[in-house]
Amino acid sequence: MACTVSLPEADLTCTICLQIYKHPVVLKCSHSFCSLCLKQHWAHQRPPRSCPLCRSLSVDEPVPSLTIRNLCEFLVQDDGGDDGGGDGEPFCGQKDMCVLHREELKLFCLVDKEPICLVCSKSKRHRRHDWCPISEAIDDAKAKLKSELCSLLKTRDVLDKVKKSLEDAEEHIQMEAQHVQKCSGEEFARLHRFLQAEEDARMVMLQEEVEEKGRAMRQKIGKANASLQSVCVSIRGLEDRLATLGVSVLRENEDATATAAGDVSLVDMQLSVSGRRLDEAKYLGSLSFHVWEKMRHIIK
Known part of the structure; x- marks a missing residue:
């Protein structure tokens, strides 16, 4: 059941x-x-x-x-x-x-900031408090919220403009960086070409001088070899005469000595060699200064 x-x-x-x-x-x-x-x-x-x-x-x-x-x-x-x-x-x-009096909440206590009913407004807790109709409190709250909303909307607009300005500034910085990078690359490339051309010109001038002095030295070496052979022949002749015994040595000695002495001038040879050395100061002395002097004419 x-x-x-x-x-x-x-x-x-x-x-x-x-x-x-x-x-x-x-x-x-x-x-x-x-x-x-x-x-x-x-x-x-x-x-x-x-x-x-x-x-x-x-x-x-x-x-x-x-x-x-x-x-x-x-x-x-x-x-x-x-x-x-x-x-x-x-x-x-x-x-x-109202949870206390089961009455509709029609008033708003301005001191406690809470909605109350008509019975609450007469109670000990709220009787000395200022209050207003709850509709007015709602309107005031909505007006305050609208004011805050307008303020936030204005702040949002300002932040949007600031953000856009910052984004534009960042983009402009990137464009400027690309421009500077391009111009710097071109300028350094021009300087590199100038320095390379200056180096090549100096190396060509050095090589020409080396070849000219080399040719002169080879000519002098040929003459020195010829003189050396002549001296060697004279030495061998004198050695042969020294080995000869007799009065004939006295008659031929003066002529042989004069012939050997006139074959080569060692003083002229030494002066000629010393005057053919490479002038290093011409290429290394104040190199940076001379290059800078030329570089001033290509720098704007």
Whole structure:
């Protein structure tokens, strides 16, 4: 035999919207509320995230209650499956209600910065506070938000312009760097060509002088070889006469000595050799200065 357990409707009613729970959640203090009602209450509450009934702080996120949800669905089905909402589900009121007095929140306390009902405005907590209609508070809040929005939009526009200016500056820097790199490369290439041409010219001049002096030296070497051979012949003749015994040595000695002495002039030969040395100072002396002097004419 099956039996049904009937629960009072008040036990399944949200204390904020005074309707059957819709998507019920449970706080750590064991009090239950509609999920949407709790979020709306916390959005206008100071201090934030406290229980609407016992005021205990709720650090953890609300936990969905499947048991209460199932009981609410059972209650709705038992009442005919429709509560006037048109969709067959429990309905949460759209108006914000005072959790203490079950009255609609029509006023806004300017001291505590929170919405209150007419009963709250007469209570001990708020009776000496200034308050205004909640519609005016909403309009003031919207005006403040619009002002902040306009300020942020202006700031965004300024930042967009600054960002665009910085991006343009970066692009300009890259273009300038490419231009400087190109011009520097061309200038250094021109200097390299000048230095290479100057080096080649000096090497050509050096080679021509080396060849000229070489030819002169080879001519002198040929003459020196001829003189050397003549001297050697004279030496051998004198050695032969020295080996001869007799009066004939006395008659031929004077002529042989004169012939040997007249074959070559060693003094002229030495002077000729010393005058044919390469002039290193001509090429190495103040080389950098002379190159710089020429370079000044090609530098703008």
